Amino acid sequence: MIHRQEKIREHYDMVADTYDHHYDHYRGRNYHTHISNFLIRALPEQGDLLDIGCGTGLFVEKYIRHGGTAAGLDISRKMVEQARRRCPGCEFTVGNGENLPFCDSSFDSVSSLLVFSYVKRPETMLGEVYRVLRPGGAVAICTLGKKLLTRGIPALYQISEKMKVNHVVMKDFGEYYYNEEEMNALFSSAGFTDIAIRWCSFAHIDMIDPLFHLASRIEPFVEKRVPQLAYNIFVSARKPE
Ligand SMILES: C[S@@+](CC[C@H](N)C(=O)[O-])C[C@H]1O[C@@H](n2cnc3c(N)ncnc32)[C@H](O)[C@@H]1O
Numbered sequence: 532m533i534h535r536q537e538k539i540r541e542h543y544d545m546v547a548d549t550y551d552h553h554y555d556h557y558r559g560r561n562y563h564t565h566i567s568n569f570l571i572r573a574l575p576e577q578g579d580l581l582d583i584g585c586g587t588g589l590f591v592e593k594y595i596r597h598g599g600t601a602a603g604l605d606i607s608r609k610m611v612e613q614a615r616r617r618c619p620g621c622e623f624t625v626g627n628g629e630n631l632p633f634c635d636s637s638f639d640s641v642s643s644l645l646v647f648s649y650v651k652r653p654e655t656m657l658g659e660v661y662r663v664l665r666p667g668g669a670v671a672i673c674t675l676g677k678k679l680l681t682r683g684i685p686a687l688y689q690i691s692e693k694m695k696v697n698h699v700v701m702k703d704f705g706e707y708y709y710n711e712e713e714m715n716a717l718f719s720s721a722g723f724t725d726i727a728i729r730w731c732s733f734a735h736i737d738m739i740d741p742l743f744h745l746a747s748r749i750e751p752f753v754e755k756r757v758p759q760l761a762y763n764i765f766v767s768a769r770k771p772e
Contacts, residue, residue, distance in 0.1 A: 539649055540606045548613075558734070558738065574642060576597045577639075579638045581601070582641075582642045583604055584644070585604060588618045591617075591618050604628065641671075643672040
């Protein structure tokens with residue numbers, strides 16, 4: 532049986548050339564910008580950022596527009612090649628978020644967007660994030676969260692894999708979705724403080740256009756007042772000084 536991480540790596544190597552098409556249209560662009568902005572608001576504008584699971588560099592590109600410098604790391608060599616093309620001035624490394632090939636205290640901030648649910652040992656990754664952050668450094672992640680609405684997703688991905696549906700994320704990778712309590716426990720055990728957890732995203736990229744437009748309009752209201760309907764979990768925290 533193929534190892535789960537190997538399956539993830541192989542899959543993203545395979546879709547690397549077409550991954551960006553998923554985010555090129557109106558819905559994709561809006562969705563990615565919406566969740567990226569949660570991270571950007573929680574991270575310092577200046578300084579050195581490490582983006583774990585950087586993919587094709589979509590978040591790195593957004594972050595450096597604000598004046599900071601950024602490096603990216605991804606388990607898929609082909610995704611890293613795309614990221615290097617997108618942001619030629621940034622450093623990109625092939626590697627696993629659970630074993631960061633960087634010195635202690637080398638970054639001011641760490642981000643990770645749509646990756647955490649794939650990580651096999653989240654406590655190991657957060658220990659690594661803590662190690663490479665400078666004292667006072669910030670971490671922000673956003674990933675699918677554990678909710679009534681997301682409960683059926685793993686089964687959907689299993690079915691879509693069996694039916695050979697051609698979709699960039701719809702595969703059975705044995706993903707795990709976390710709730711607030713689990714995230715809080717993981718981040719505090721790793722030593723982080725100032726842990727803030729919020730729910731975000733209501734407009735889903737796979738909705739048809741008119742529905743997506745409507746969902747986008749009511750998204751801020753849902754995130755604030757009806758967070759049980761939002762499906763991504765956003766966590767920000769700090770390494771103590
Ligand atoms: C859904 S994509 C998100 C990519 C990018 N963050 C974005 O916002 O477009 C998930 C990415 O996580 C990477 N990935 C999955 N598990 C990883 C791990 N343990 N370490 C590093 N990268 C990982 C995959 O190769 C893939 O590029």
